[in-house]
Amino acid sequence: MDKPKDFKTITIKINGKQRSLQEPSLNDIEQETRKREEKTVIPDDRIEELSQKETAAAEEAKDDAFDWILPEEVERFEEKNDFKSGSKPKKESKKIGMKGAAAVFKKSNKKGVIPSIFFTVFFAVLLGTTFGVMLLKMVISDGVVEMATAEPTEETPVTDVTTPSGNIAMDIPALTAYMVQGGVFSTPESAAQEAAVMSEKGVPTKVLQIEGKNYIYLGLADNLESAKAIGQERKNSGVVVDAFAKEVVFSGSNLTNLNDSEKKLLEQAPLIYEAILAASTNASSSNSISNEDMDNIAKLSSSWQEIKGVEKEELAQLKKEMDGAISGVNAYREGSKASDLVSIQQHLLNFLAVYHTLSHT
Numbered sequence: 001m002d003k004p005k006d007f008k009t010i011t012i013k014i015n016g017k018q019r020s021l022q023e024p025s026l027n028d029i030e031q032e033t034r035k036r037e038e039k040t041v042i043p044d045d046r047i048e049e050l051s052q053k054e055t056a057a058a059e060e061a062k063d064d065a066f067d068w069i070l071p072e073e074v075e076r077f078e079e080k081n082d083f084k085s086g087s088k089p090k091k092e093s094k095k096i097g098m099k100g101a102a103a104v105f106k107k108s109n110k111k112g113v114i115p116s117i118f119f120t121v122f123f124a125v126l127l128g129t130t131f132g133v134m135l136l137k138m139v140i141s142d143g144v145v146e147m148a149t150a151e152p153t154e155e156t157p158v159t160d161v162t163t164p165s166g167n168i169a170m171d172i173p174a175l176t177a178y179m180v181q182g183g184v185f186s187t188p189e190s191a192a193q194e195a196a197v198m199s200e201k202g203v204p205t206k207v208l209q210i211e212g213k214n215y216i217y218l219g220l221a222d223n224l225e226s227a228k229a230i231g232q233e234r235k236n237s238g239v240v241v242d243a244f245a246k247e248v249v250f251s252g253s254n255l256t257n258l259n260d261s262e263k264k265l266l267e268q269a270p271l272i273y274e275a276i277l278a279a280s281t282n283a284s285s286s287n288s289i290s291n292e293d294m295d296n297i298a299k300l301s302s303s304w305q306e307i308k309g310v311e312k313e314e315l316a317q318l319k320k321e322m323d324g325a326i327s328g329v330n331a332y333r334e335g336s337k338a339s340d341l342v343s344i345q346q347h348l349l350n351f352l353a354v355y356h357t358l359s360h361t
Helices: 026-039 046-065 071-085 098-111 113-149 188-200 225-234 260-284 291-306 313-335 338-358
Strands: 008-013 017-025 168-171 175-185 206-210 213-221 242-252 254-258
Touching: 026 175, 026 260, 175 188, 175 260, 175 338, 188 206, 188 213, 206 338, 213 225, 213 260, 213 338, 225 242, 225 260, 242 338, 254 260, 260 291, 260 313, 260 338, 291 313, 313 338
Parallel strands: none
Antiparallel strands: 008 017, 168 254, 175 213, 175 242, 206 213
16 A cells, blocks of 8 residues: 555654654545545435544544644653663752652651761760760869868867957047146155145146156146136136146057946947036036036936946946046036036046056056
């Protein structure tokens, strides 16, 4: 049979060899049909039916002809054969979703990526822990050696912060007074004789030995001008031929073996001394003690009177003289008698004499 002229030809490549596929055209089908009709006699009433069937078959064949090409399968077949022959297919960038990522992860996991990472981390942690333990042992061993070689130190006993009564030591504060001096003598005896004569005239007197000299004091004040005024009054009364005022500082010193009451007495003594001295100085010029001075003295004397249990003789004498000065202030406040003012001055002079003795013991 001769090859039709109007066949369509499709060429494909399989394993590097070209092969052709021919598709008959519509004209070829019609010619073939005429030839068959010439050989076969068909009745007239069947001609129309057969032509319709042939037309439908031709259309059906036409449709099948276009669907039969299958280029995708041929291309896939070519790709598979090309891959087998060693040529590298072109890589296409494809987006992968969660399923694709899971598939890649699974595929990588099969190849041993995750086990290798796991073992790498495991050995890194193990190595770091080993070095850490070794360094810790070295530090501990060094500390043990250092403790062993260090000399043992004696523990300091914890002492009670409170000092037992009778073992207290303190520095007594310094006191300043403006004294009215009535004379100075080389011997205590001659100074005492002269002081007795002055005392009989109603003047407060006291002999103090300071730096090897014996001074007779006839009164005192809280400032120099007031002390000068008192000295002038002593001269005018004929008690002394000459008197002058000066500042005298009774410096403090350290006292030991004190109890609680004695410590409290020495702390409060300067305060109440200054209050009474100011009141007596004002009374010498104004013949009265102000309410302000009295309130201050009353406040200080309240706590002063609560001091009990003073054992040292000098401190007991110091308290006695201050108690007498407080009583003189109260008496002078009630009657404003000159004798009460003299009594206040005398107790203050005696207080300073004892205080002076304490500062030189």
